[in-house]
Structures are given as structure tokens and as C-alpha cells.
Amino acid sequence: MTEPAAALHATDPPLRTWGAVFALVAIATLFAKLLDNEVSQTSQAMIYLAAVVVASYKLDRLPAIICAVVSVTAFNFFFVPPRLALAVEHHEHLISLAVMLGVALVVSHLAAGLRSESNAARLSERRARQLQRMAKDLTEAGNEAQALDVGLRELHFAFAGPCSMALKDDLNKSHEHDSTRNGLRCCVAEAALLGPGTPRWPGLDAWFVPLGDKGHVFGAACVRPAVAGDVDAREHAQALCSLLAHALWRLKLSAQILAAQAEVERHQVQRTLLAAVSHDLRTPLAAIVGAASSLQSQRDRLADAEKLRLLASIENEAAYLSTVTENTLQLVRLSGNSLGLRRDWESMEEIIGSVLARVRQRDPLRRIKSRVPRDLPLVKVDPVLIAQLLGNLLDNALKYSDGPVDLTVQTDAGTLCATVKDRGPGVECEDPDRLFEPFVRGDQSSGQRGAGLGLAVCRAIAVAHGGGLTVRRRSGGGSSFCLALPIETEQPEKART
Numbered sequence: 001m002t003e004p005a006a007a008l009h010a011t012d013p014p015l016r017t018w019g020a021v022f023a024l025v026a027i028a029t030l031f032a033k034l035l036d037n038e039v040s041q042t043s044q045a046m047i048y049l050a051a052v053v054v055a056s057y058k059l060d061r062l063p064a065i066i067c068a069v070v071s072v073t074a075f076n077f078f079f080v081p082p083r084l085a086l087a088v089e090h091h092e093h094l095i096s097l098a099v100m101l102g103v104a105l106v107v108s109h110l111a112a113g114l115r116s117e118s119n120a121a122r123l124s125e126r127r128a129r130q131l132q133r134m135a136k137d138l139t140e141a142g143n144e145a146q147a148l149d150v151g152l153r154e155l156h157f158a159f160a161g162p163c164s165m166a167l168k169d170d171l172n173k174s175h176e177h178d179s180t181r182n183g184l185r186c187c188v189a190e191a192a193l194l195g196p197g198t199p200r201w202p203g204l205d206a207w208f209v210p211l212g213d214k215g216h217v218f219g220a221a222c223v224r225p226a227v228a229g230d231v232d233a234r235e236h237a238q239a240l241c242s243l244l245a246h247a248l249w250r251l252k253l254s255a256q257i258l259a260a261q262a263e264v265e266r267h268q269v270q271r272t273l274l275a276a277v278s279h280d281l282r283t284p285l286a287a288i289v290g291a292a293s294s295l296q297s298q299r300d301r302l303a304d305a306e307k308l309r310l311l312a313s314i315e316n317e318a319a320y321l322s323t324v325t326e327n328t329l330q331l332v333r334l335s336g337n338s339l340g341l342r343r344d345w346e347s348m349e350e351i352i353g354s355v356l357a358r359v360r361q362r363d364p365l366r367r368i369k370s371r372v373p374r375d376l377p378l379v380k381v382d383p384v385l386i387a388q389l390l391g392n393l394l395d396n397a398l399k400y401s402d403g404p405v406d407l408t409v410q411t412d413a414g415t416l417c418a419t420v421k422d423r424g425p426g427v428e429c430e431d432p433d434r435l436f437e438p439f440v441r442g443d444q445s446s447g448q449r450g451a452g453l454g455l456a457v458c459r460a461i462a463v464a465h466g467g468g469l470t471v472r473r474r475s476g477g478g479s480s481f482c483l484a485l486p487i488e489t490e491q492p493e494k495a496r497t
Contacts, residue, residue, distance in 0.1 A: 017059060021067045024051040029074050041079055045100050048075050049107065056111030064108040072101040120232075127236050130154060131243065138247035147251060151211075151221070151244035158236060159223055165211075167219035180222050183208045187220035193238065196228035209237050212245040218252075284317040291317075326388075343465075345378045345492050346386075348409055348416060355390045356407075363398055370407040377487050379416055381465050386485075389461045389469075390418065392454040393481050397422040401478065415467075416485045423478040435471060458483075 028051035032044040048071040055067035077086055134154045141147040148165060155163040164180060168188050171181065186201070187194050187208035194200045195207035207226040211219045221244075223237045291310040294302070302310075349372050356370060390407075397405040401424030409418045436459035455469075458481075462469040467485040474480050 017063050020059060021055060021063050021070065024055050024067060025070050025074055027051065028071060029078060032075075032079060036079070044079050045075055048072070049100070049103065053107055053111055056108040057115050061108075061112045064112055065105065068101065068105050068108045075100065123232075127158070127239075130158060131239060134240065134243055138243060141247060141251070144248060144251055147244060147247045150247075151240065154240055155221060155223060155237070158240065159225065159233070161224055163221065163223050165219065165221040167211075168217060171219070180206070184220040184222060188217050191215075191217045193234075195223075195234075196226045197231065197234060202228065207234060207237055209241040210245075211241050211248060216245075216249060218245060218248045284321040287317045288314050288321070342382050342384075343380050344383070346381050346383045348372070348376050348379060348418065349374075351381075351383050351387055352390065352407065352409065352418070355387050355394065359391060359394045359398070362395070367398065367403070368394060368405045368407060372407075372409045376409065376416065377411065377491055379485050380488055381485065385461045385464070389458045389483065390420070392458050393420040393483075396454060397424070397479075400424040403478075411487065414487050414489075416487050418483045418485075419480060421474060421478060421480045423474075423476075426473050426477055426479050436469065 025048075028048045032047045035044065035047075052064070052068045052071055056064040059067070073086070077084065134150060137150045138147055141150055144167065148167070152163065152165045155161075155165070164184075166181070166184050171185050171188060183194060183201075183204060183206065187210050190200065191210050191212070191214040192198075192200055193207065193209055195204045196202055198207075201208075205224065205226065207223040209221045209223060210217050211221065221237070221241050227233065291313045295307065295310050299307070352370060352372055356368065360366065360368065394405065394407065397420055401422040403423035406421040407418070408421075409416065411417070436455050459469045462483055462485075465485055467483065469481065469483050471479055471481050
């Protein structure tokens, strides 16, 4: 980090300054004395003039002028006849001394002006770099607290201080009434710059700069020291606070956008749930109520076969209702980002084994064929959710196809891929990704009922684990669903032994 811009305004202590003046004159006198017998008085005068130039460039204006006067006096005392006296023997010597003093003063003035312009240019460069650095740091700030830290750091970097800063809400909540806090409150209320050199409250000992414009003031900053005539410093303080205000405005807009997106997602989830309840839950509920009512009211008049049929209908409708409810609730929980995944190191062989044990109860023909290699790396997942995902894919494959269903697992470039393949009608959508949207079904003519939520839940589960779920058509007919899960680089000890 470069030196603070405020350092350019720092002046040397008085003792050190006058010591430098004395040292320059003494060195010039000693050097001229050593060359007394070798050079003329004109050359000796040039030695003193060189000391004046150095003093003018390194010291402030007053010490440089004093150095010029003392140099001419020393030259007259030590080298102009009569020596070791301030008297002047000839008029031409007096003219020379007067010309030398005039030249020294002019050189001192020009050198001081050059020094001032050089310092101003360096200060402007440092301030420009500071603004650039601050703008970069503010773009990386993720919240108001971080942005305020950047702003206060840059104020302390640019000004000697003490500087302070506060947001409008903090000022309203605080009941303190010190002079600085009162100035910050007044600055926020008037949405204008206060302090020395301004039309408002010029008698204050600090600049109070608003963070923002009228109608959008986020807070205020107190900047010290504040010199009424230092317009550049005041404008630099305003530029720093303006950058901070724009960053706070950006963060506020970003928060509002995120809140609006969350609200839209919440309404979307609510519509999803309500649509599922109204569209896919009423039918099985009505069937269950009708069958139960028939059994209750006509139990003695129904044949045993009819009773068994009604009981089977209740069981089937209840199972379907349970599946739709579970899928709907899982989709709501995942879409709302309210589910804390219980992830742990799991073996994909064990998860698939438990899924097959359940699904094969509905697969009496043993159509599912699995190929799972040994020694697969462990994956950090929620086993219940992954089992639900694979169960949904296998159920869909059994429901929409009559041929064999293949379940294969393989690893590729840090990814574990579990693929479910069938020989059903295949994907009919022009955009296969639409199958993963709620209430979108692929084969509408299959006669199979469903809410169109299963694949949406599967995609949500995969994304929640940092993976993905894709589908593609198979050559020769059918579909292939591929679940991709990331493999952690650092495996537990058990996986490496």
C-alpha cells in the first residue's frame, strides 16, 4: 500500500527545519572557503545560490527565503571585502550582493512553486489511485458492514483524523448527544455538506459529508482535519463518500432483488402445492371416501369379491396419495431452500441395494438389472433423498415401459454417474429439460396417471447435492436418465484402506 495522501501535507518540525537551513549555509560556506584561492567571488556566490535552490525545493517557502537572506549575509561577511564584517567596500560589491539576493529570492520562489505543483500532482495521483482501489474493494463488499469498513479505512488513509462514520438507522437508534454525533445527524437531515469552507455551519472543526443525495441518504461521515481553504481535500472527501454511497445503494438494490426473487419463488411453491392438492389429491381422496362409504353402508349386501375390490382400491389410492404427497412436500422443501441436508459419507452400493429391495416388491418379473462395480468411492450425500431420487426413476421406468430396465453406476472425471435406462416410448418433448418442471409429463397417452412432480423432485434433489440430472433418448427407443454426483477429493480413511 502507498503512503497516505495526508502525509504529503506533513511539515517538518521547526527545530529540524531551521537546523537544515543552518546546515546548508554552513556547508556552502565551508565549500566556498576551501575553494577561496582557486575560484572567483562569482563562483563562490554560485555555491551559496546552489544551497538556496536545495532549500527552496526541500523546505517550505519561509525557511527558503530565510536561507536566501542568510546565504547572502554569509557571503558578504566571509568573502566580500572587508572580510569578517558586514560593511561593503565598493558600490559594485553592494550591487552584486543586491543582485545575488534578488536572484536567490526569485530562485527560491520558483523552486517553491515547482515543489508545490509537484506535491499537488503527486497528491492528485495518490487520490486517484485511492479512488480506484476503493471502487474495486467496494465491488467485493457483500454487505453494508463490509462496505462501511472499506469507507472508514479509506478516510483514515486519506486524512489524519479522527474520522468517523455512521448509518442513518444507527443515528436514529442512538441517544448519545456528543458534538460529532449531532453533526452527523444534522448532515443526514439536511443531506448536505457541513463544515469549514461551506455555506452551512462553517465554524465546525470537521467536515460532515452525507452518504448519498437528498432522498437517498444512507448516513454521514465526519472528516478531520478540515481546513476551509483546502478545496481539493474537501472534494476528495466528497468523492470517497460518494463512492461509498453508490456501493450502499447497489447493496440495497441487490437485497431488494433477492427478496423479490425469493417472494416470487415462495408464491411459485405455494401455487405448486395448491395445484397439486386441487388437481391430484382430490381424485384419490374421493375414490377412498367412496370405497370406504360403500363398505360402511353396504357391507352386508356386498359380495366378498366386491369387498376385496373396494379394499384394494382404497389401498392403491392411498399408496398413490402417499407418493404424490411425499413428492409435493419434498419439492416445496427443496424449492424453498429450507431443507438442511443431512449429508454424510455413504456407499452408493448400499443405497442402491436398499432401493432395489423396495422397488422389486413391485417388480415381480425382475425386469430391473443392476450393474454396480465394487470399490466405488464414497459420496457425501443425504441417503434418504438419493434413495428417493433413484426410487422415482426406477418406478417411472417400470411404469412407462414393458421391457428390461438397466441400472448402472460408473465414475468419470471426479463424478459418480448412476444411470437408469428403459425401452419405453422415450422422451417426446422437444426440450428434454421441460420434463423436470412441475406438472410436465412426457407420455400423455400411456394411460398412467401422475402429478408430474416426480422428476421435478429428482432434479431438485440432485441440484441440492451439487450434482445434476439429465435425460436423453436412446437409440432403438427408450430413455436414459443420468444422475451425476460430485466425488469429494478428500475421502475418509475408511475409503482409502
